[in-house]
Amino acid sequence: MPVADSGTIDLGGRPVHRLGYGAMRLTGPGIWGPPRDHDEAIRVLRRSVELGVTFIDTADSYGPYVAEDLIRAALHDGTGYGDVVIATKGGLTRTGPDVWPPLGRKEYLRQCILMSMRRLGVDQIDLWQLHRIDARTPRDEQFAEIKSFLDEGLARQIGLSEVDVEDVQAAQAAGIPVASVQNRYNLGDRRAEKLLDFCTEQGIAFIPWAPVDAGSLAQPGGPLDKVAANHPGATTGQLALAWLLRRSPVIVPIPGTSSVAHLEENLGAADITLTDEEFQALSDAV
Template identity: 80%
Template sequence: MSVINSGTIGLGGRSVHRLGFGAMRITGDGIWGPPRDHDEAIRVLRRAVELGVDFIDTADSYGPYVSEDLIREALHDGTGYGDVVIATKGGLTRSGPNVWPPLGRPEYLRQCILMSLRRLGVDTLDLWQLHRIDPKTPRDEQFGEIKSFVDEGLARQIGLSEVGVDEIRAALDFGIPVASVQNRYNLGDRRAEDVLDFCEARGIAFIPWAPVNAGTLARPGGPLDKVAAAHGGASTAQLALAWLLRRSPVMVPIPGTSSVAHLEDNLGAADVRLTDEEFALLAGAA
């Protein structure tokens, strides 16, 4: 399997395949601390690139810092990451497992990007994303600082996460060249449909997080199971990802895992071609 058949999109200043890798799960339980198996985490990252993945998404809050450190250890060639686009995020703080309060004060956002640059070992980030808009900090203060990251050459492109259409419009009106939006979206949770449509109309990459969470559709005997039978026993994760890839040309799923075997199964989604009827069946069931 490889990601070659997933199609491509412009992101981070380059053309990347539309099936990437999310590097959240290579950390410890609760996305806190180091992974249980450090060597397997390194193998996962390197195997992803071997299979053609050229877009990896992480965040300074994953660990915190652990995911970025592992990416550098596994993939940095001494000068950078070659043809692989590394995207990271900032704007959350961590005080323990599964705790993620946002903090959008400009000085903190600047600290986030400067430390990510240092940990990843680069002078410019391909894509830096605001992990959440902080409701306690004036939005324009956050947008002003983020815009300066591009103006100063700290980041090539900027993305937003968990935002609505009005917030994307506000960022664009502020002069931020929004290149990507990362919202929760999958077969079982399509509340961000309007955001996806907005991104597609404007050529903004849409990065769905939790992309393989299909809910009850993945139950034995459910819609995904039935479609799998027509695809040589393809896994429900592969079908869920294949549906996303077909849903929109700006869709960039980033399934994550801490296992090489699971990684290889996920990336097999690039070779699954749903018929019109199968695509409609799954869309209707959801």
């Protein structure tokens, strides 16, 4: 299971393998409460690292707090996480299952990062990401507070989630060297194409969420199914991930799961090489 074959990307002087793991699905239904199987959640996290994953993405709102607690229980060695970069996010509140109201007041954002540090057991967050820009709070006020996290050493790197090119440029103008963006992007949903091209030009890591959700393209007889015929044993999900890895050198897919078997299946995408013709056929499919 050569996860290293997915390539590497530099995040603040720390190289990580480009095929990572997203911890959202470790929680209960509605991303609310503890997992159905706590021991399996721990096994998933440990197995991901055994297979070469060096980038794990989470958020304080997953559970809430549950995913961060699980990561610490599974992977913290008493001093930290070794070569594994743990990225987390803040800026959303949770008022129930599947409910995610943004809150961008500076006091709340500071609470988010400080509590994530405490739960993860670290003195500095490797990559802290603003989960959403809160429309009720001036964007520049949110960016000013986030920049202070860098200035004070609370975060090594800063990222943004669900933004556009202008948002990233505004953050850069505010003095934030944006290290990553995290937007929905996959083979079937490419609304963030312009942002991805901007990130590729700038060398900013692009972390697509819902990376294997290819929609109708994954249906029997569809484009992914046709390409799968050339790769015995490969799943359409693996091929969707392989397409993302080929699409841009800054893409860092983070497929999530609560099952070790599904984890191993997803990470097998690193061993798939699409031909030029296959890549182009999938690129033209949407």
